[in-house]
Amino acid sequence: MFEIILTAVDGSEHDRKALAATKELAKLAEGTVRVVHVREGDFIGRAGVVAREEHDEASKLVDQTVAELVAAGVKATGTLRSSLSSLVALEILEEAEECSASVIIMGSRGVSDLKGLLVGSTTHKVLHLGRLPVLVMR
Numbered sequence: 001m002f003e004i005i006l007t008a009v010d011g012s013e014h015d016r017k018a019l020a021a022t023k024e025l026a027k028l029a030e031g032t033v034r035v036v037h038v039r040e041g042d043f044i045g046r047a048g049v050v051a052r053e054e055h056d057e058a059s060k061l062v063d064q065t066v067a068e069l070v071a072a073g074v075k076a077t078g079t080l081r082s083s084l085s086s087l088v089a090l091e092i093l094e095e096a097e098e099c100s101a102s103v104i105i106m107g108s109r110g111v112s113d114l115k116g117l118l119v120g121s122t123t124h125k126v127l128h129l130g131r132l133p134v135l136v137m138r
Helices: 014-029 048-071 085-098 113-120 122-129
Strands: 004-008 032-040 075-083 103-107 134-137
Touching: 004 014, 004 085, 014 032, 014 048, 014 103, 014 134, 032 048, 032 085, 048 075, 075 085, 085 103, 085 122, 103 122, 122 134
Parallel strands: 004 032, 004 103, 032 075, 103 134
Antiparallel strands: none
16 A cells, blocks of 8 residues: 655654664565655755755765665655745655555644645645655654
């Protein structure tokens, strides 16, 4: 049922719980994992040096996450996407569609439903806009 698992990472402490769940589910389902990180704000005129450093850090995050999964015996690949900050959830959902994911796993900072609706957390948007099952780890 969970042949391809998409896990979205942002480098936060909440990623650890999501990554642990990703490892377990991938092993149980004998599935593969697609790691995605969406860089925010790439389209706003930033200095080239700053953008390059942020890109390198984001690439390193994806590469390290994939390496950790592979070291745990899980088949994994990764990708880096860019988006305006308000469209991060849509990028995650687009990646899920492109890789034919059967489930999305994400960490959550635990904002309330009201705050999520008012402020618009990425996790809330993925939950409400997507069609796939989403496992949210707090």
